[in-house]
Amino acid sequence: MAALDHVVINTLKSMDAAADLFAALGFTLTPRGYHSLGSINHLMMTPGAYLELVGVPDTGRQRQEVLDSPFGLNGLVLRTFDADATRDRLAASGFTPAGPVAFSRPVEVEGVEHDARFRTVRFPPETFPAGRVYFCEHLTPELVWRPEWMAHPNGFLAIDSFTVSSPEPEEEARRLATAFESTATPVDDGWRIPLDDADVLVVPGETAGFRTATLRFSSLDDIAARAQGRSDAGWQVLGTDAGVLSLPAFDLNLTCRSSR
Structure with missing residues (x-):
């Protein structure tokens, strides 16, 4: 794997x-x-x-x-x-x-x-x-x-997962799993391909694309405050321990979660 x-x-x-x-x-x-x-x-x-x-x-x-x-x-x-x-x-x-x-x-x-x-x-x-x-x-x-x-003021610790969208999610997941020497398992919203230290998720989408990477932080307090204080960044709360950091200038959305 x-x-x-x-x-x-x-x-x-x-x-x-x-x-x-x-x-x-x-x-x-x-x-x-x-x-x-x-x-x-x-x-x-x-x-x-x-x-x-x-x-x-x-x-x-x-x-x-x-x-x-x-x-x-x-x-x-x-x-x-x-x-x-x-x-x-x-x-x-x-x-x-x-x-x-x-x-x-x-x-x-x-x-x-x-x-x-x-x-x-x-x-x-x-x-x-x-x-x-x-x-x-x-x-x-x-x-x-x-x-x-290695030390980040915002508490960045790791990358936990990577999400891919595909019009043919099962086929794409199986192809990725073969390349990664892993397996593709159906989950509620698509297919999961475990890696040695992270997961790749393939979800249905009208077009193929890389949707998001999920980053883990020691706490979301710092990254949320920094994003909310800027006009070129957005922060969407997903719950007590998760949020989405959006950077429109780079067509980028990063899912953030807390390890707490």
Whole structure:
């Protein structure tokens, strides 16, 4: 069974605005990274899966894959410890995976620059029409999961689930389950695919898309207050221990729940 590695939010050419907004909402962002593929990023780390803001620089090489993707939630990324073996397994299961693709970005640790290195295995866009699904192998995890980036003023702790909408939810769920070496189980509102440390939910929808990621916080008091104090963010209460953070400029809704 695969584990969730990270969830991607595409900012296209609005990285400055996105980084400022997420910082104002109480997330700790890693320093800006510059991928060798022509994209830029900031991470919001947890001990497990993390959130990534990705975009393209104003000048220079620009990653076409990012430019071709819409604003907002557009990357569901699973962890692999052997990209070659994952590619071979997916091919044996009837998929047509691409890669591995190797890339890197500089990371400064205690005044010394290192290269964080990665290898990814991806699917053709038509495989999962809801959005980009791929596997990532971290060759230098010690440069990504750094203790100084784990604490968030708003109490962000983890990513618990990821929700996909589909006009054919059963078929989509079974296809995802095969890719993730998991199973698809019917639930009240769709299909559940358990991962090692999170769930993927596939629900009925008129169009295919990534609907939301569910983030866990130590408490919702801080994130709710920060969202309610801004004109560019919204907060909808779902109960005593849950709410929805909406960021219209990025066509983004994130479900938030408290661990209390």
